[in-house]
Amino acid sequence: MSMAIEERIEAIIQRIQPETHCRNKYGKEATLKERMRYYNTPGVSIAVIKNFKLEWARGFGICEAGKTEPVTETTLFQAASVSKPVFAVAVMRLVQEGKLDLDRDVNEYLTSWKIPSVSGWQPKVTLRHLLSHSAGVTIQGFPGYERTGELPKLVQILNGQHPANTSSVEVNVIPGLQFRYSGGGTTIAQQLVEDRLNQPFAEIMSELIFTPLGLTNSTYEQPLPSQRHEATATGHPWKGRPLPGKWYVYPEMAAAGLWTVPSDLARIGVELQLILKHHSSGILSAETLNEMLTAQIENHMGIGFFLEGEGEASRFGHNGWNEGFVSRFVLSKHHGYGAVIMINSNEGNALLGEIEHAIAREYGWLGYSPDQINVDVSPNILKEYVGDYKETPGLHASINLEGNDLALRIQEQSPIRLSPESQTKFSIEGLNASIDFERNSDGQVVALHIHQEGRAFRLDKTFD
Template identity: 30%
Template structure:
């Protein structure tokens, strides 16, 4: 249903005394119109962005299983004032995780990986602790965040990775676990993360502006992150991935092997040379200069919305996509933990609304990038909001609430 028809319907409801209900985001608003933010809200969006010091925002919407609308607002860099446009690349932060989960499930469908086989049987890394719980961790544990591993070690160059609890007993959000699974996938496929993603997902899905790594073209089109509105400072804040990879790029250029082809062993070999070029504290271990399945995905907002379409219900799926059973498994609760108001699927979180379950994920890198994506698989709709500000969550909450009518508990994560 297009916006003209939606507004006409809303006006008719107003004549019936139902307009206040629609305005509050009641079920009528949800059923009548697409998840495209209204013109009235979009007119207010620049004021909201200014209030929270968020220079740039990208929004894309999926309806009936297709990307139907996208728009950029503001600038990529508060100093240069380059506008956000259709080619702007955002740093997706933890929205990287569901995309990587899709690759893992493709490999499971192909029979080259098993969800419940211990990861140590595929690849035992030298930084893993000698601990019996390490032996129990599986890909299922990683994708539902039940490994017991920490999010990130404070001193990865010297600290062993050890579970805090027995795997499968509670939820512990862990980027470390995702990174370990990434290295398992690397061992299985013989490819770097980006090579695998391009071959299995980005290429077939037409996500031409997506990468987990770095190059000069991505650098030119990528947004810069900005401080939160309540954390003032002079100049641009540190741009972690940009700074680390800009130095790694110099080493890659000398070696003749692009960063997109680097595997873990390449990063190990390059580490001393990179550390010699980097300022103290910027680079500490190989993971700092390697594509990171948990956090380093960059896409246009349209590309991420194209990924959301793969999670929608439909009768037929392409041969390269996950099977329908696998898609359903990704959106099915995988672990029961008393007292939780959200569920963990495989790569996605789920929350119940008045209309049923929605899947979602948020993203935050370095307190300078904040993102959110949510979808309703059965109604074949979704929305993704990418920002380049540390207070971007205050913006994406308002965008998603205005578009969907849902006041999700997950906004406050």
């Protein structure tokens, strides 16, 4: 590995910025080792993509607390819900080959089990619904099974029958109207693929994804075959305590069952990025992949992948959480960069974002560092915003000029300085909130909107 890459790795692991409760504000820089200690996290494994190539992969820390086996780039981790987008890619290969229809009622494919009716009404659910989490089905996630316990069959999981440890998977809201994350929906899709191809699921995934890409450190086999046990990390839910039995078993393979290494996931990512770059065909055609990366019911969800950022900073990816393991898979849509981060600790979940931002800072990824906004708003416009504003239920606020800046006062709170982001939008310094002003068709300022925590509050300007 070149000296330049080694220097970049060193810059990343020596300059982790702890996140704070405020957007774009960070705590004192620390080393990766210090942050792992803070989060009681024994091991971390990272792969970084640059210019449509895997640039480096490396393990940090140890496989199990209290032991000495180091994490290397070939140490297996549970990918948890990152299993889902990899599965979705496989499903889209089958759609592309004409073996499945994305918009056909899945009950026409299912033979081992059917989506049950609801009070005599039979919902129509499609693969598009299932893979974009808009099918209206239940069960967000799965807790896993101890290795020594009895394992349920997939149909038992779908029916919520012993020895399954979750309730039945069923429709309880109208399909196709809203996003609601559902591992249960992915499990229905797994059963459909098994029924359609009449093969063990792990074999299907190997044939469709791993073998074509030459990936030897990835498998959906559950339980994990004994010959792979020595290459695995141990899960640590909290306080650095190893899981009894080292890891849990997830028969819900499509939703949570992938064992892999960051470099294998990165190679899948590079394959997808090259398809987008060259508008060519690989394991998918460009047309099929672009359909996956098109927002479905809600803007943040495609088919299998979550969608992030805008324009040139657009990204797609997924996070994962199993008992004792967390993961992050993120890919640039346009610029051939990305990363995979896998951790053997639930307590280390926040470290995923800290590492991602350290990588993004070092490599200059778009959309991560807050842009320096230098907007000049004329004093005449600022004066037009000054005044009192009220909401019908009784919320009231005032906007005043303090020197050359606007200040917002809400109820009996002290005034808060506003920073312009545009001629009409202002951020509230130190808080995760912003406001914008509304004008009527005559150009008169008539209201302001306060935005925070996903909510908006409208206050009308009062006129004497």
